[in-house]
Each structure stands twice: as structure tokens, then as C-alpha cells.
Amino acid sequence: MRNLFAATPLTLFLAMGMPGLVEVRAGETPTVPKAEAVPESVLQNPAGPSVVETRRAIVAVPQQDATPGIYEAVVSGDAELVDKLLRSGISAQFVTPSGDTPLCLALRNSRPDIAINLVLHGADPNTPGLGKHTPVALASLRRHPTLLQILLEAGGDPNKSFGNPASNEFLTLVPDGYLRSEMKREHRVTPLMAASARGDVEAVTLLLKHGADKDIATQPRYRYALNFAADRRYLYVMRLLLGRSPETEPHILITVNLREQKAKLEVEGKLVLQTKISTGRQGYETPAGRYVITNKYKDWTSTIYKVPMPYFLRLNCGAIGLHSGYVTGRPASHGCIRLPHEMAKKFYSMTTVGDEVIIEH
Template identity: 40%
Template sequence: MIAASQQDWKTAHKLLDAGAAVDLGDKNGFTPAMAAAMHADLKMFGLLLTRSTNLEPEKPCADGQDLLSFALDGGDPEIIEAVEQRLPILSEWTTSTRRALSRALQAGKNDEIRLLLSKHSAPPTPEGKSVPFLAYAIASSNVSLFNTLLNCGADPNTLLPSHCDKDFLALLPNGLRSYIQEDRNVTMLMLAAGLGQVDYLRTLIDGGANRTRLTTRNKMSALDVAAETGHWRSAQILLGGGPAPENLRIEISLPMQSVALVRDGVPIYHARCSTGRAGYSTKRGEFVITNKERKHRSTIYHVEMPYFMRLSCLDFGMHAGYVPNHPASHGCIRLPEDTARKFFSEIPVGTLVTVQ
């Protein structure tokens, strides 16, 4: 050990030839392999590896540094790679593996990034943070980091921690921030959906992200998050599709109590409707049809709602019902039965519905 730490490689060679124990460290746990890595002596490091029977590259010495840390200090890329390849599967990222990942990300070394990700069962986080790099990439619109991580094997079903870092939460709009702070097991897909990041959504889905997974407390899916935060384009993607609004959409006018079916920018069908009366105002905004039920019964008002078309997973939708010449519903959009039947049969799930 003394010979290695003093770079007396000639003596070290003799000791190795005499059968010295190469894995034995000093009183602080500093080993010959650490000395060779620190001094970037590739030849001696390789010799030590061939004689080693119990390398334990993850084991730190007294000052907290491990073999990878010394290899990074030495800077020899072959030694660094050799140490990384010999790492066991780690449950958490260490200071040295985070440092190695940051170095590989900066240098664009995808093979090394892939190797480091494969050596950990937990997603990588910045030093001192609990939120994964992948979440920071989505929230800060860092396309390069996002694509690199996913292409190198980051899990598209990565979860946010129970308590997120303040700087991460500051990147989020108020509505989404509240959902994330109040719930548990929020996925990257939910995060992207709530931010309206449609390109990230598509990439995560293509990479195998689970669309049906629910949060622990509020039982929210990514589609629910997209709907609640008003991102209808995200909702369409999570539904698996829907017509482009310029090709097909439904427009509901609250002042006129009317509904129009618009195809290719031209209204092709008009009908009366009845929306929420005083105290039960119909929500305004842009929504998508998220599901349809031929025979639906309200669990709140215990009435039949034939040809029900729910809007953005919310507690209202369009359905057949009594249509006077004024707002009369509890918030839904009542349609004449022939109109409801026509929309139910002809308008696909995912179609945009504007209420204004």
C-alpha cells in the first residue's frame, strides 16, 4: 500500500509478484487500486484488477471517497470506465456516481450515461436534490437532457418524490403545483400532461410510459391531470387521438343557447341547447370528449342522461334532455334527442368542444 501511494511502482510490482494482497487497504481504507486510479496509472491499475479478488469499488475510505471518486480525480477515461463497469447495482446514487453522470452528460458520452443508469435502481437526481433529472428536464423544457436520458435508458415511468424540491416546484404553474404537492406517485407522464408538453408526452408514451397508472391519494391518471389543468391537446394524445379542431369541432354558445358542429371551418349543423341555470353555471373553456355512454344515469341527481358525452373527465357533459329556450340544467349541456343521437354516433372521442 505504501509503495502504491508513493508511486513506487517498481516495489509495488515486486510485492505483487510475491503475492501481496492487492485489496488490502491502510487504516483509512485507502487501497492500492485507489492510489493507481488517483495517479492515472493505467498499467498498474490494470495489473491490480487482474490480481484483485475483492475489489468493492463502491466501498468508501475514511474521508468518504470511493474508487470512482479517485478515478475521476485522476481523469484517465479507461480507468473510469473500468471502475464504472465493476460497480454493483446501487439502490441510491452516490456523490461519485452523480459526479460521473454530470461529467458524461456534459461530454455527451451516451454509452457512459447508459452504463451509469444501468447500475442504479433509483433515478438520478442532482446533488442535494430529491427530484429526478428527468423531471427537471420536463419542467424546464430542457429537450436535450430529456432526450439523452430517455435514449440512454431512463425509466419513462419515473415517479416524483413525496416531497419535491422548492426550486423544482417554482418551475410549475400554480394549479399543477398544488396537485403535485397534495398527491403521491405522480409520474413523468402526468407532469408532462399537466404542463401541456405534448412532444414530451408522445416521447414518453413511445418509450413505454403507463397511461393508466393512478396517483395514490386522488386516483388521478395522466388524462385526468391534462383535463383538470386545461390542456386539451395533451388529453387528445392520452386518449390515443382525436380530430384536429380545424377539421372537426363542436362550438357551444352560452349567450345564444345554441350548439354548432363545425367541419373544415364551416358550421354544418345547428341546434338549440340548454346549459346551466343560475347557481349551476356551465364551465367555460376548451374541452375534449373523453368518453361516451349510451345509457348514463347521474349519480348526483339520479336522472337519466341518454347519449352522454363526458367533457375532459369532468363532472359534466352533453346529453339528451329537456331543452327550453333558456338555461335550465345543473351544469351539463342538454341537447334535443336527435342532436344528441347524431353527435353520439358521428363525433369521435377526442373531439374538441368549446364552451363560450
């Protein structure tokens, strides 16, 4: 049996967090009573690893990451011990030899309570941890608006991207399969992109409020936060990214009926325009669903078919949209919704990016 609690700085800090072991007053030098011995089997080598005895368990930390007690306490997941160490004056800001921080560790371990306490005690919200992922980036993977807000208000950079390349170990922490696949092939994925890909309205709102740049693009495919939201058809998030206020603005809705080959435009539920149309013919059927107008082009030429598409209203950053074209009242296009020329001009003039389009059978 060996006594792990020799008089070292670490054991003094631990003793301060254990009621009944020692009481420390300002100006006094603490004394450490004899602690319980720990079985030899707990030790990993003759020199002994760094070990923290918490109220719940004994957690061994690899010797290569022998760090101050605050990191080891976060490893153990003991929020009460972390709090007592912080209150005793231990710095919340520390970088391990392997490049990790207590704050990033708490975030990876899904311990928002510990992470918030660390930030409130001075942990830097911009110091990256393992994999060069920053605290704000890690927080954008979880739905915890209070934590994200605290990080941002403490000065966290909303535009610092995730570290690259993303390791397989890190990708196991990403809760969304679509986002995982994007992180595998794209660099410069930002917290705003991650929140948009998950449809996290609160996170997107907070990030935009604190200066997140929606015009940052990934590499190599130059994808924006709007593309991430559009792929998942998160209409509310798309509208936020397009600068709209979905809760307060007048509601403009375009409805396309594939069976009747008609389209109508309503403002606050009142019918304003209605016209016959031509949608995608067999083999190029126009897909039903809910969309948002993401781009408007008065003069546009199809990049696929090299034909003019005046007054083009692009839907969900995709290849289809509404535009002026030859209309028969029957399916005839390669997937877009053709409108009579004068009607296309009116639809174009009365809509704004962010307006909703419903395509139904």
C-alpha cells in the same frame, strides 16, 4: 499546509484529468508529481474530507459520502473533468452510502450535459437516487427531450413512479406549483403524469412511444395522466393521451354559444349540425373555455343529481358535458349543455373522444 494529493486512486484519476500533470499510456504505471498544497482552512476535520480540485473551485464533499471521484466531479459540476474520468475507464454507475447516484445527482442539479455523458458511458437509467426517484422520473420534470430520449432508449422505465413520500427538499426541485401540490397528496405519480401536468408535448410523446402506461392511477384519489392534463386544460396533451393524432386527423369542432343558446358541429370548418340548447341557469352557469371530449356514455345517470343523461359527452374529465335533455332555448340546467334528443344522438355518433369543444359567450 497539507498536501491533499497523496498517491491514491482518486488523485491518480484527478491527475489524469489535468493537462500537464501526468501523461498515462497503456501498460504504464502513472506517477503523480507533487501537487499544490491546499490551505488548512479548507479542511473540515483532521482526517480531511474528500476534496476534488477542479479548474474552477475546490468542492468539499461530506465524509459520510466519501465516494469515487466520478461522484465528486458531478458534485463540482465540472463536465470536462467528468468526461475525462469516464474516458479513463471510471465506471459511471455508482451508488453512494446515502443511496444516491452520479446520474441522479446530475439530473437534480439540472446538468443534462453531464447526465447524457454518464448514460452514454453506461450509467443505469433505472437505478434510483435520493428519495427513490429514478432518472426518467427526474428527467420528466425538465423540458429536455434529448436527455429524456437517451434515457428511454437506454432502457429507462417510463412507468416507474416517483418515490414516496416526496420530501420538502425534493419538492423545491419541482418547477410547477400544481404538480407540487399533487405530489404532496398523491402516491404513484408517474413521469407521464408529471409531463402531462406541465403540458410538455414532446415528453408526453416520447414517454408514450416508449411504453408509458396512461392507465396507471395514483393513490388515494385514482387520478390518471389525463386528469393531470385536464386540470390544466392542455388540450393537445389530452388528445395525445386519448390516442389521437392532432396533426393529421380530420378536425371536428363543437361550438357552444352561451348568449345565443345554440350549438353547432363543424367538420374541417364546414357546418354539419346546428341546434338550440339549454345551458346552466343562474348559480350553475356553464363555464366558458376550451375543452376536449374525454368520455362518451350512451346511457349515463348523473352521480350528483341521479337523473338520466343519455348520449353524454363528458368534457375535460369534469362534471359537465353535452347530453340529451329538456331544451327551452334558455339557461335551465345545473351546468351541462342540454341538446334535443335527436340532436344529442347525432352529436354523439359524429364525435370521438379527443374532439374539441369551445364554449363561448
